[in-house]
Amino acid sequence: MQQILFFFIRNKNFLLFILLFSISIFLTVQSHSYHKNKFVNSSNFVTGSFYNLKSSVTSYFSLKKQNTILIEENKRIRKKLEFYKNKFSNYELDTALINSKYYFYHAKVINNSYSKTKNNLTINKGTNDSLKIDLGVVTSKGIVGIVDNISKKYATIQSILNTNSQINAKLKKSKHFGSLIWNTVDPNIVQLIDIPRLAPVTIGDTIVTGGKSTIFPEGILIGTVKNFKMTEDKNSKYLNIQLFNDMTNLEHVYLINNIDTNEIINLEKEIKDVE
């Protein structure tokens, strides 16, 4: 008994090291798997308010650029509205009365990373603003990511620049589906894999979201084909996509809530249970 005690006392540094090191490894492994309830994330109160403070200072530097982006978007939306006005004479001015499957929220990015292999963003809205996990996040120019962790006032987003991210996307022209991944090299270029061999692809083709998941509606812009090659087994194509979004200066984002999500998930679950 005494010897065991001595052993512990003699090796206490080593044992402490092993204990803390295993805890860290455990936290790391846990953070690699999407959707576990993570303990270490920046959506908690302390880090959230800290980043909020930082962003309230740094956001002034990009005001000009952000304004141009918003004006461009307004212009585009106005144009569309005029088109609908002409088409339907009895249009509704109140957006709350328009019957849509999707709700939109807006939020401000208070922390953004793009230089690691697993990147996340933090935004300044949380459950208090009726956000929840798994909402899609976009800007006026294209997709950004998916809500991953959430607290009362803040939320973290798994960026598309994250090796864990895999989003359903398609060629706008030919409707061929693939998965959007990131090879960690360039924060403005992502990869589209599993596009069938026979699908016609030309450089400059537009890539949009596929709409096969409940997270993103169909047809949200992603980017254009920069170049492509066949995979080694000659069964599919590997496309490099130039993003429309500049992932390095995100500020205002929109979150998309599909009202039918629960219904769809329940239905799919029922089918699975029967099987």
Added chain:
Amino acid sequence: MLNNLIFVNTARFILLVIIQVLLLNQINLFGYINPYLYILFIIIYPFSANKSLLIFLSFLLGLFVDFFSDSGGIHAAASVFIAFVRPFVLKYSFGISYEYNTIKISNEDYLKQIIYVGSMVFFHHFILFALEIFNVNHFLLFLDSILFSSIFSIIIILCIITLFSKK
């Protein structure tokens, strides 16, 4: 004297975390190179002080940085590791005598400083990027990150040590 030591180290701890997350994590030189200055806390922690306490404090330090950068426990793991190997690194860079005389890093000659700081930074970055990248396909990125971030970190840490040394 003891109270002063606690105060100085606490202030250093908080200051380094704030500088790291607000300033240095945003640098992204050439797209991916960031210096990790916060391990300065572990490097210049008093040599004769309690080793178990240092290991525990390093864990907290790393965990704080992890909280801010959404990275699971990679900074905590790397920090705990260098806190544990610090006595061995001290021994081969300053000789066996480091435990008995109260040496100060800034008073040692430059070669010894570079060996000590360099090995600590290298061990830290090795564990950090091994855990972060965690994929054999990105082996080149792993080597790149270690090399360039290490150079960046070593230069900044040595500058800070020289700048704040009381001669």
